[in-house]
Amino acid sequence: MKHLSILTLTVILSSVTMQSFAQQNDFIKDYLERLENSRNYLILVAENMPEEQYNFKASPESMSFAENLMHIAWAMDWHCQTLLGDRKARNWETDTELKVANKSKEEMLAAIDKTFDETIKFIKSFDTTKFNDRLNYLGLNRTKRQIFLLLADHIAHHRGQMLVYMRLNGIKPPRYVLYQ
Structure with missing residues (x-):
């Protein structure tokens, strides 16, 4: 009887563990689909804004269209490589790879696309057993x-600002694509 109880308990725990693992893998799969859709839409938005309008700001204290685009790249890198991956953060003041600097529209599009590639590669290899690990996120315990969810929100937030900038310049944004 004792062996049957131990066997039953082992089967139940294994089942729960496998189900949890499957759910975590489903989350990654769903997240990657959403991230790819987000990439495609963001690049379409960036392609449709004329390069001469990339410096447009809605107000003096706002980021420009280009700064919003490159800020998305920087934040993807920071959220994944630094917060989730434990790599030392880039220095926003000195790093030029993910800043506007003197980049052309084409160079910025290449930078955002490359950052999406690196982010997707990182997420595909993320150890889902670390989902519940906690860290300091700008003073908040998360x-x-x-962090995965915050990153998706952050991309949508800045892309939304870019869409408004297009409207303020009389440009009709590309039609919204669901599930991003």
Whole structure:
């Protein structure tokens, strides 16, 4: 009877563990689909804004269209490589790879596309057993799973600003694509 109880308990725990692992892998799969859709839409938005309008700001204290685009790249790198991956953060003041600097529209599009590639590669290899690990996120105690969600929100937030900038310049943004 004792062996049957131990066997039953082992089967139940294994089942729960496998189900949890499958759910975490489903989250990554769903997240990657959303991130790819987000990439495609963001690049379409950036392609449709004329290069001469990339320096447009809605107000003096706002980021320009180009700065919003490159800020998305920098934040993807920071959220994944630094917060989730433990790499030392880039120095925003000195790093030029993910800043506007003197980049052309084409160079910025290449930089954002490359950053999406690196982010997707990182996420594909992310150890989902670390989802519940906690870290300091700008003074808030967050799980690594929450960092994934914060990153998606951040991309949408700045892309939304870019869409408004297009409207303020009389440019009709590309039609919104669901699930991003």
